[in-house]
Amino acid sequence: MKKFEEKTYHTETIYTGKIVQLDIDSVTLPDGNTSKRELIKHPGAVAVIALTDEGKLVLVEQYRKPMEKSMVEIPAGKLEPNESPESCALRELEEETGYTSDHLEKVTSFYTSPGFADEIVHLYFTDQLKKLEEGPAGDEDEFVELLELTLEEAEQMEKDERIHDAKTAYALLYWKLRGAK
């Protein structure tokens, strides 16, 4: 769907980093006027709603610099070049939690900030986890702590704003609708 399309007549790349690229597009609007759009390009990400055999949700706590606070989120991470979302989901699950699974079910995908960024999150579900013998591998310059919570505990953490991001908020509703133990 291209309704109300904004046609680009010039793109200026302001910055290309490890995670984001910032472009300013000059566009022609549907009424013929022109405007500028600030666009963050992002490689995309995955996240996993993972339930243990005890019916608990697997979460990771890490420091989130943009907010200057540590946050509790479902396991997630950025797509590497040429990596499929499903491979990435499995890799991030293993690296961050020390669990693996041979049964990842696609839930949905969504753009996180459609007004200014093209970041998409591909979301998976599994309730078939196996512990890796070697434990979580971790990732360079990532400091992460594992949590396993009941729905009630997770909802309390959401009230306390320790769970405070879109994909994890979505995951809690999804879990509830699917029927938490």
Place this chain on the structure above:
Amino acid sequence: MKKFEEKTYHTETIYTGKIVQLDIDSVTLPDGNTSKRELIKHPGAVAVIALTDEGKLVLVEQYRKPMEKSMVEIPAGKLEPNESPESCALRELEEETGYTSDHLEKVTSFYTSPGFADEIVHLYFTDQLKKLEEGPAGDEDEFVELLELTLEEAEQMEKDERIHDAKTAYALLYWKLRGAK
């Protein structure tokens, strides 16, 4: 919570725009090593889950440049300086849909992209809408079309990826849990 805190020893502002600011923070990690963080600063936003008297969800379709496609989303918009989230929610509802309400209920708030951005969305619910006589006011350089959908229609649109963003995906689950008519 400051667990695994990353202490900033230098900030470089790369770009300051109308919507986003891009900073590169140089940080000291918990293990004493250093790293850089790409940070998008955003003023924050609101969104409204608004149900008509017929029990339909109010949505708006608009072109989203980062994805180069038009998307159907719940009414939303950026906070103006010194504007409260609730005032902003009411203003965006009126501007984009031509409805108003004297009963906006806070649902939750969440950060959309905690890995690289500080954008927060404050989410409201109302099923008490009144039509403004003058209709939607619109906003400079915004082209928006109004839709009112049943849950079934909205879920089909999500399957077709015309609804394809985090806040609207969240809204559909929330509506379902609350009990759609």
